[in-house]
Amino acid sequence: MDIIHVITPGDHFSARTGSAIPTVVHGLASAAAKDEEPVRHAVVVEESTMRPRYESASAIEYHGVPGPSRRDRYLDLARGRLGRPRRAVARYYAPIAEAIRQEAPSIVLTHNAPVVPWLLRDSPHRVVLYAHNELLRTYTRREAARTLAGVAGVVCVSESLAEQTRAALPDRLADLVHVVGNGVDTLQFAPAAGSRREHETSGAPLRIMFVGRMIPEKGADVLIRAAMILGRRDLEFVIVGSQGFDRSAALSPFERELRELAEAGPARVMFEPFVDRPALPALLRSADVLAVPSRWAEPSGLTAGEGLATGLPVIASRVGGIPEVLGPAGGYVEPDDPAALAAALADLADDATLRTRMGAEAREWALAHDWSWAWSNLRGVIQSL
Missing domain, CATH: 3.40.50.2000 (Glycogen Phosphorylase B;)
Structure with a gap:
């Protein structure tokens, strides 16, 4: 079982930033490497992003395209309300989907990107939406049902978020919601040696x-x-x-x-x-x-x-x-x-x-x-x- 992580286009899989999702991916991949039968983790990253990158997951590089403008986002919102695909965000994530299609069938964890299950709907990959925030606030239930029709599961980082997510989904998809809380690196983050200052x-x-x-x-x-x-x-x-x-x-x-x-x-x-x-x-x-x-x-x-x-x-x-x-x-x-x-x-x-x-x-x-x-x-x- 290989796992491919999708992070926001242009985000940096590097310790040089404090970006939350790459930190989570690095933490999970580092922990997975300690298993008796390690699971390979890869992350899809835009080729121009910061180096050095974390070594916990291998990089699948792609050449990105410009992100949606404000006008594009408004048009996407209107398209969604009309039951149509959000074309601008789909175009933004299309190079990621194409890069994943070149990989062997894997579990794809798409972080904060509901469009990816739809883009990979006819692929052999099993796609899991990994929600770090309230992602479906602008989606009708009908649009959520169509966009996530082929999703294998939904992971939320807290029960609080899971409650909001379930409420935005039709019953069939709400039953696929799971909670996986974030961990912490207790080796890197540890108390100072000796007692605290008196x-x-x-x-x-x-x-x-x-x-x-x-x-x-x-x-x-x-x-x-x-x-x-x-x-x-x-x-x-x-x-x-x-x-x-x-x-x-x-x-x-x-x-x-x-x-x-x-x-x-x-x-x-x-x-x-x-x-x-x-x-x-x-x-x-x-x-x-x-x-x-x-x-x-x-x-x-x-x-x-x-x-x-x-x-x-x-x-x-x-x-x-x-x-x-x-x-x-x-x-x-x-x-x-x-x-x-x-x-x-x-x-x-x-x-x-x-x-x-x-x-x-x-x-x-x-x-x-x-x-x-x-x-x-x-x-x-x-x-x-």
């Missing part, structure tokens, strides 16, 4: 970190507002990330807004632009607490799991699939509530015993939910198809 004696401020894209949905502004409410000089807040994957890019309007917000109050807030994945483990080890203040129903936050694996207490929004990632090891607040977040962080700041207990529970939960756990669940789904 702030009570060293006088060093407690470091509370946010890691993620600088977009409103991720809620970095919620954390900064919580910092302003606290106004404590024994705490420092480190906001890590950029709008995209280029640390040298000009600041977006939202990023400028964040800096203005931080400058307006007494809190110690520092900004670190995007860091690539090789630098992330050490960065997380420099923190004492991880905050995940998402205001949208994030299906499955990778950074939250990486914080757990690092042995950090994690305070997160109770929304979407985040509680499934953190389980009983996380601390929760309602989304978009700076006051509640400030109170939760204050409790941690004032109780070293609580921090130690939550950090130990975090690491224990992560060890039980690593990429081998995720691959075992996915392998079971595939074998059941």
Whole structure:
């Protein structure tokens, strides 16, 4: 059984970015390589994408075409409503489908790409839609039924997302939905050697970190507002990330807004632009607490799991699939509530015993939910198809 992964055209199968889907593919393929009878994983990547690439999956290269324009996307939406194929997105993914057709019959895991089962409908490959987000929001049930008619299964990264997906599908397809939660690399992401800094004696401020894209949905502004409410000089807040994957890019309007917000109050807030994945483990080890203040129903936050694996207490929004990632090891607040977040962080700041207990529970939960756990669940789904 060979597995071929389809990622978004133009996405980079490289540690030089923090892109979520390639990270998931790399984690699953790395875990699969440890099996007694390893399963070959390949990933279809556009030939011009970044190198070096992850070595966990072999590359099937293709020559890409320009993506749909905004007008194309609107026309596709209208075509879908009329029961017709979405031609622009089909054209965008056509080179991928053609590259897969040259391969021996395989299991094709098409990540966030509902069009691929339709493009490969007359091929010998068995296609599984792998949903990392709510993909069918703009689809009628009739269109979803036609587009996914030949799909062998649907995998969602959380039960929260699976509920939304089942609701968008006709009963026959809803019965094909499975849940495979994301894992975490517990070797790369691990606690710092020795005990954590003793702030009570060293006088060093407690470091509370946010890691993620600088977009409103991720809620970095919620954390900064919580910092302003606290106004404590024994705490420092480190906001890590950029709008995209280029640390040298000009600041977006939202990023400028964040800096203005931080400058307006007494809190110690520092900004670190995007860091690539090789630098992330050490960065997380420099923190004492991880905050995940998402205001949208994030299906499955990778950074939250990486914080757990690092042995950090994690305070997160109770929304979407985040509680499934953190389980009983996380601390929760309602989304978009700076006051509640400030109170939760204050409790941690004032109780070293609580921090130690939550950090130990975090690491224990992560060890039980690593990429081998995720691959075992996915392998079971595939074998059941």
